[in-house]
Amino acid sequence: KKSDWRIxxxxxxxxxxxxxxxxxxxxxxxxxxxxxxxxxxLQRLGLCYLIVATTFVLLPGLAWRLxxxxxxxxxxxxxxxxxxxxxxxxxxxxxxxxxxCNAAGYLDNQIFHRFMVxxxxxxxxxxxxxxxxxxxxxxxxxxxxxxxxxxRRKLMLR
Numbered sequence: 386k387k388s389d390w391r392i393x394x395x396x397x398x399x400x401x402x403x404x405x406x407x408x409x410x411x412x413x414x415x416x417x418x419x420x421x422x423x424x425x426x427l428q429r430l431g432l433c434y435l436i437v438a439t440t441f442v443l444l445p446g447l448a449w450r451l452x453x454x455x456x457x458x459x460x461x462x463x464x465x466x467x468x469x470x471x472x473x474x475x476x477x478x479x480x481x482x483x484x485x486c487n488a489a490g491y492l493d494n495q496i497f498h499r500f501m502v503x504x505x506x507x508x509x510x511x512x513x514x515x516x517x518x519x520x521x522x523x524x525x526x527x528x529x530x531x532x533x534x535x536x537r538r539k540l541m542l543r
Contacts, residue, residue, distance in 0.1 A: 396438040403431030424497055429513050433520040441524060453518055460514040464488045 407427030440449040467488035469477040477486035484490070489511035496510060 392442055396435065396442070400431045400435035400438075403434060404428045407431065424493065424509060429516055430520075432513055433517045436517050437520045437524055449521070452521060456514040456518055460489075460511065463492065463511055467492065 404427065407425040407430075410427070411425055440452060464482065464487060465480045468479050469481060469486050469488055469491045471477050472485050475483075475485050477491075481487060489509045492511050493509040
């Protein structure tokens with residue numbers, strides 16, 4: 386199953402389509418000018434899909450379920466441990482969660498810099514860690530729905 390090239394082809398194709406559509410729509414609204422942005426909703430969904438599909442295929446069930454704990458732990462560690470420099474007259478620091486001073490916005494600004502609409506852009510790379518957990522929950526629900534397909538009709542009619 387892991388070496389089936391069709392699985393990897395479909396996974397990569399879907400992720401690339403989602404990310405490409407996001408970049409295309411961003412280019413339509415910003416024309417690759419100074420306000421062109423890389424992070425966006427579709428790009429985030431494509432990245433989450435790629436992470437979830439890859440780990441689902443490669444890792445055993447318990448291992449990819451550990452991501453429910455690992456990804457939020459990394460997110461909270463970054464949010465509370467990264468020292469954010471002061472933003473103008475705003476005093477920042479460690480564990481500051483305001484829109485101007487949080488670690489996710491700071492780190493994303495370091496990575497994407499001019500490709501963000503503003504420093505507090507909500508489609509951050511760091512917050513993709515927690516968004517991926519939502520995608521995993523969708524996978525879990527889909528697996529349950531598939532496993533209990535005999536009772537699926539009864540569930541839908543309730």
